[in-house]
Amino acid sequence: MFSKYFQSPFSKIASLQRRSYMAIESFLSCSHFKDAPKDVFMESPYQRPCRPQDLKALDLSEPVSLENYSSNENLFIQRSILNAYELDLVFLPFSKAVNLKEFKTFYCDENYQNAAALLPSFEHLAFSSLEKSINVSGHWTLQDFIQYTKTKIKDVANSESTLYKKITGSKDPESAARFFFIQCAGDFLSEASAMARNVLGNYGSATSELFKVLIDEYGYGVHEKKHSSIFEGMMKDVGLNEMIHYYWNFYTPGSLSLINYFHYISKNHSRFFKYLGALYYTEATLAFTTKSQSKIVKDVFQGRVSSLYFDEHSHIDIHHGRMALEKIIIPLVELHGEHIIPDILSGFEEFASLQDVADQELYRHIEVHDSLDELIAKAKKYHDVSGAVKFEEVLGEVSVSHIHNNDELFMVDEGELDLYFSPDKVVHMKAGDKIIIPSGILHLSKITSDTCRYSVKHIEVA
Numbered sequence: 001m002f003s004k005y006f007q008s009p010f011s012k013i014a015s016l017q018r019r020s021y022m023a024i025e026s027f028l029s030c031s032h033f034k035d036a037p038k039d040v041f042m043e044s045p046y047q048r049p050c051r052p053q054d055l056k057a058l059d060l061s062e063p064v065s066l067e068n069y070s071s072n073e074n075l076f077i078q079r080s081i082l083n084a085y086e087l088d089l090v091f092l093p094f095s096k097a098v099n100l101k102e103f104k105t106f107y108c109d110e111n112y113q114n115a116a117a118l119l120p121s122f123e124h125l126a127f128s129s130l131e132k133s134i135n136v137s138g139h140w141t142l143q144d145f146i147q148y149t150k151t152k153i154k155d156v157a158n159s160e161s162t163l164y165k166k167i168t169g170s171k172d173p174e175s176a177a178r179f180f181f182i183q184c185a186g187d188f189l190s191e192a193s194a195m196a197r198n199v200l201g202n203y204g205s206a207t208s209e210l211f212k213v214l215i216d217e218y219g220y221g222v223h224e225k226k227h228s229s230i231f232e233g234m235m236k237d238v239g240l241n242e243m244i245h246y247y248w249n250f251y252t253p254g255s256l257s258l259i260n261y262f263h264y265i266s267k268n269h270s271r272f273f274k275y276l277g278a279l280y281y282t283e284a285t286l287a288f289t290t291k292s293q294s295k296i297v298k299d300v301f302q303g304r305v306s307s308l309y310f311d312e313h314s315h316i317d318i319h320h321g322r323m324a325l326e327k328i329i330i331p332l333v334e335l336h337g338e339h340i341i342p343d344i345l346s347g348f349e350e351f352a353s354l355q356d357v358a359d360q361e362l363y364r365h366i367e368v369h370d371s372l373d374e375l376i377a378k379a380k381k382y383h384d385v386s387g388a389v390k391f392e393e394v395l396g397e398v399s400v401s402h403i404h405n406n407d408e409l410f411m412v413d414e415g416e417l418d419l420y421f422s423p424d425k426v427v428h429m430k431a432g433d434k435i436i437i438p439s440g441i442l443h444l445s446k447i448t449s450d451t452c453r454y455s456v457k458h459i460e461v462a
Contacts, residue, residue, distance in 0.1 A: 023117030028052035032106055037398050040446055042248045045091040046106040049400040050079045063129040069253055069357050070440035072403040078256035081122045084115035085263035089193050123264055134349045140341040142333050156285045161292030166363045171370040173300045175424040178238055182247045183255035183362055189244040191228035192217035194262035209327040213320050230309045237305040249401040249444055250422055254358030261354055273340045276329055277347030284321030290314045368441050369425045379434035382409050388457035393447045401444040407461045408437045415452030417445045
């Protein structure tokens with residue numbers, strides 16, 4: 001994949017092939033991916049800005065490590081490949097007529113061509129470290145696999161829910177819950193789309209069993225029972241917009257990676273057996289984790305919000321987990337041999353690792369959202385602003401959300417702006433105001449005065 005290197009004008013991305021780099025530049029020049037948003041929220045399902053101006057500054061010389069998943073590099077990569085994968089999906093607004101120009105700009109031939117060129121390089125950057133972190137060695141019998149995976153699933157079932165503790169223990173549990181729902185929205189609102197790639201073709205009775213899981217997700221054609229429809233209803237109940245990618249600016253790199261991983265192992269069918277392992281893990285563990293998620297809805301919103309989405313999964317995923325093992329994986333191993341087990345187990349372990357990374361990232365965001373007052377107070381202690389990078393923007397200008405790989409001191413020199421950490425967590429800042437923005441935390445600004453000047457400086461927070 002990387003046998004021929006080129007001398008890029010930007011040495012940090014010298015590991016990308018010339019064709020891939022040109023495809024990235026061209027892909028991100030699409031107005032839907034390039035242009036700064038008109039508002040903090042995306043009013044069109046095709047509007048997915050990626051900050052292509054960051055490309056020169058990002059270090060894309062090595063794959064993203066799991067320890068560095070909450071980085072601006074990974075955010076950039078995950079946004080880019082999600083846009084490439086989702087060219088295969090149909091998005092139409094369902095509350096207003098489609099803008100045909102926007103529609104055709106998103107689904108244009110050039111985007112498809114550039115997506116095909118950039119995906120191999122960006123998939124390597126996004127997932128090769130994950131794959132190397134999982135060591136499946138030795139000979140695995142079918143019984144070894146069954147015993148091992150059932151033990152792992154039982155451990156999940158018996159563990160206390162950290163998510164429940166983090167959300168209910170937040171200073172603002174409703175806001176924390178809404179931020180969690182936003183992280184789920186990119187996946188849950190396009191329910192099972194990656195799975196649909198794998199019910200095409202012919203591989204015997206396992207095809208039919210996988211299709212049963214798929215049609216459960218789609219409510220057997222009854223729109224109100226479709227899982228994405230139920231999730232849309234819950235989002236409206238908690239005061240969120242139910243349009244897919246409306247909250248594009250607030251997806252963390254970890255939550256994007258969970259969506260992208262299933263596309264990654266489904267789009268290229270050489271990874272089909274990995275897909276089966278990831279499917280087994282997510283279906284079997286959701287039967288337990290959704291119970292605590294249902295309890296979050298009930299306890300945080302005190303009966304004002306239906307927990308049906310999570311209740312439905314608590315019930316049905318018990319069957320889906322059993323179906324994945326007994327009706328799909330075991331018959332395929334018995335037919336094709338135990339040599340396919342390492343791939344299945346790799347998918348099982350890789351998705352489990354990604355889920356852990358995404359969970360930790362979510363918890364850290366909730367903790368930072370709870371500590372904004374403290375970060376404002378700490379910032380007042382910093383008086384040396386030498387070396388700060390200065391910016392000037394005009395009324396209404398919105399920055400695409402991004403992440404700093406270091407702690408930053410953010411200072412407003414003149415004018416006013418709103419600094420967004422989530423749709424609920426917004427700090428209004430005026431001239432002289434300061435705040436510390438911790439590394440790895442999503443944020444964006446919207447200018448609220450005629451002009452605004454602000455400065456940003458790398459710092460080390462004790």
